[in-house]
Structure formats: C-alpha cells, structure tokens
Amino acid sequence: MRQSRIAAGTASLLLAAACAFADPATAQVASPDPAVAYAALGDSYSSGAGAGDYLPPDKGCKRSSHAYPVLWAEAHAPSSFSFLACNGAGTTDILHDQLGTLGPRTGLVTLTAGGADAGFSGAMTTCALGGATRCLSAVSGARTTMDGPLRDNLDRLYSAIRDKAPAAHVVVLGYPHLYRLRGSCALGLADSERAAVNGAVDHLNEVIARRAAAHGFTFADVTAAFEGHEICSASPWLHSVDVLAITESYHPNAPGQSLGYLPVLTRAS
Template identity: 40%
Template sequence: MRAATVLASLVTSALSLVLLAAPAQAASTVDYVALGDSYSSGVGAPGQSGTCLRSNNSYAAQWAARNSPASFQFLACGGAVTDDIVNTQAPAMRSGADLVSITIGGNDAGFAPTVITCLTSSDSTCAAKVESGKAYVRNTLPGKLDAAYRAIRAKAPDARVVVLSYPLIFDTSSLFCEMSVAKRRSLNSGAQALDDMIRSRAEAIGFVYSEVRDEFSGHGVCSSRPYLNGLTVIPPQNSYHPNTNGYTYGYLPALTSSAS
C-alpha cells in the first residue's frame, strides 16, 4: 500500500514537472482582414447572410476559426470589383493589419455575363465572349488591380497580403456536362488568362500570390467530386462558385500555406 502511494506521488510530481516545462500556447497576435469578392465572402457554401452574402464556411472565416487571430475583419462582399476595394473595403480596414487575403478581378473581367453567354449560345459565340474578356484582362484590368493593391498597401503597409487565384472551373475530361467540352475549355482559358494577370500585378507590388489550381485539380464542375457548384437555380448566385469542400480543401489550404 505504501509502495503504491509513493509510486502515485512520483508519477504526480513527474507529470507536474512536464506540465510546468511545456510552453503555454501563445495567443495569436495577428490582425487578419479578408477582402475581396464572392469567392472570398463564401458564396456557393451554406450560411450566406446579409447583402454581401458572407458565410462562416468561407475560407476566410474558417481560417479565423482555426487560428484565433487577435482580430478578424470580414470585409469581402459578393459582387465586388476592384473599385470597391479602393472606395469601400480598403478604407474600412483598421490600421495595423498583419495579414490580408483577397480574391478580386473576376467581376471586372465579366465573369457572370460570360458564363451566361456560354450557357445560352453556341460554342463560337462563347469563345468570342471569352476572347473579349481576355482583351479586357490584357488592356484594362492591370491598372484596376494596381489601384486596388495600392489602396491595400497604403492602409496596411506592413501586412502580409495573400492574393488568391481563381480555380479552373470546369473538368474537361467528362463528355457529359451542362456545357460542351469546347465551351468548358474556352472558359478555363479565360480563367487562366485572368490568373496570370493577377499574379503579375500582385508580385509587382510585392504581395504573395497563392495559386489554387492544384487544390482544385480533378474537382471542377462535372467531375465526380466537384469542389464547385454547377448551374444552381436556388439560390442562383451559387452557380460556378466553390461549395463547402472547395473552400475547405481548396482555398483554405492555399491561404494557410501562404499566411506566414
């Protein structure tokens, strides 16, 4: 009995020493701001609310929930364009942000009307609409992106700014889909051109560009395990946006790997 008591005392003492020696987990001191459009606000996932359609299933809200930043400003808004970053979102940022994430540029380039055209017209009309969008990306979008990025840098000069890409929306290996293979290839080529320009302008100002194509590879619309919604009637805004898996296994890892 005495031996058991001594043994218990030794175990308790040893455990106390281990606990005292183990460093306490430091509280996060990161001030995080999520800017951008519907791909950052969480459109496509459940739980959207408000006029900006923000969801706790977005990659931004998930990152905040997992990392417990000192503060979290969720300013991303469905439908946002680069002018909204300059005029609304960047001015609303609190000074002193340490980490900023953003997706922007898709709405400037006419993402929604291009997809609608491709859904409702011929392969050639779809391809022409995509080429028109590429011309905008080459000629006009660079200045728009530069202005948005400068506004962020002016408000958060010391922040690590992670600019996330858009995925290639469609799987092109399946013969059966809501769009022809030709249309899917056209739209993917438009997304590629957009991402290339976003990367160029983000890196020019010194931001971190984080590509999501690898995470979404094999999970496009019409694949067997899509990370994006196809054409959605209710609610219609979910069409061609990431689903919960897209935000959790696509965007969240891309942000996490680039956040520090």
C-alpha cells in the same frame, strides 16, 4: 448537369448580377504571427457564397461561416478579424467599401478580386446561349479586358491596400478552373467551350499574379487544389448552375472552401 442548354443559359442570365464573375463583390512567405490583425477582403469567392450558413446580417454579401477567412481565423486566433468580403464585389467596390479597417497594425490581408472586372458574366451567358463560335469570341473578349482595364483596376486597389496597411502580408488568391474536361456532364457546353473558359481563368490568374508580384504581394494559386473537383467531376467542390439558388452557381461549396482554399492560404500565410 441535367438542365438543357437553354435552361442553363436562362440561369446564367440571372446569375450575371450575383456570381463572382459578375458586375456589382513572388514575395517571400513569412510564418503567420498569431497576434496580427487580419482583414479578409474580396468578392464572393472570399465571402463564401455557395458555402451556406451565412452570417447575420446577410444583406446580400453571403458571408459564410464556412468561408476560408473564417476557417483561417478560427485556426490561428488573430488579434482581430475583419470579414469584409462581399458577394458581387468588383475591384472598385473593394476599394471604396472594404478598406476602412486597414491600418498600420494590420498584419495580414487576404482577397480574391478581378473576376467581376473581367466580364466573365457576359462571356458565360454567351457561351450558354450563343453556340461555340460566339462563346469562343466572348471568352476572347474577356481576355482582352483582363490585359487592359482589369490590370489598371488591380493596380489602383493594390496600391490603396499597401498605403493603408504598410506592414501587412497581403495574400491574393486566384480562381479555380470551373470545369472538369471529359467529365461526367452529358449536357451543357461542349468540352471545347469548357476548355476555353478554363483557359480564360488561367489567363485571369496570370494577370492577377503579375500585378500582385509588382506590389510585393503573395499570389496563391488554387488551381491544383481544385484539380479533380471541378464541375463535371465525380466530387465537385463548385456548384453548377442552380435555378433555385442562383447565387450559389459557379461558386465553391463548403468543401471547396475548407479543402480547396483554406490549405492554400495556410501555406501562403
């Protein structure tokens, strides 16, 4: 990471409307049935923003041919495949815009959701611009949101998915740590701030996992899959801040989708 702290902060402000953490996009595991209808819902971590080769018509959803839902569908040949995940989608967007293809014959639903609702964009911007004290306070505020509004929003979304697809196996995937601590980044946030951000991601995953379990869904944790491949690692599977491609920032690249998310989904489905 070679940008100065100020440059990173400016990029983070622009990022707020685009990344998965922006405002606008345990059940027994059964073996997958290749004849099932598959619906891939969620935010930019599911659409593949950051992985490149976006499918037409793009319309800002950044649905990539390298996204884990596309790769899973190519490997398992479901009877039908609805790729509805969209960059920037929050739980309300998914509820209103992405459930139209679900039905009694839907056999598999996958999604990532919750980062936008948690208010991560504001916390990341504060961390980049405001110094350590304000950063830690902002991250704490995001954690509070996770325990209140986010929990309720997830319950509404999960209930709607189950109502529309009563027979589906639903896999809710989590989010990876953003930063490798004591890594190769010489500039940017201090490790104490990076650790706080990672800790908030852990808390977000815990909230999502609890709500998923309450609805009989499978939660698939990707933290271990991305270990050693976070920002500031030698071989990152996540983009750092990129002022030339803001929507790529803080998102998995193509290896993050194929080597991080896809194997986790394959085991969970």
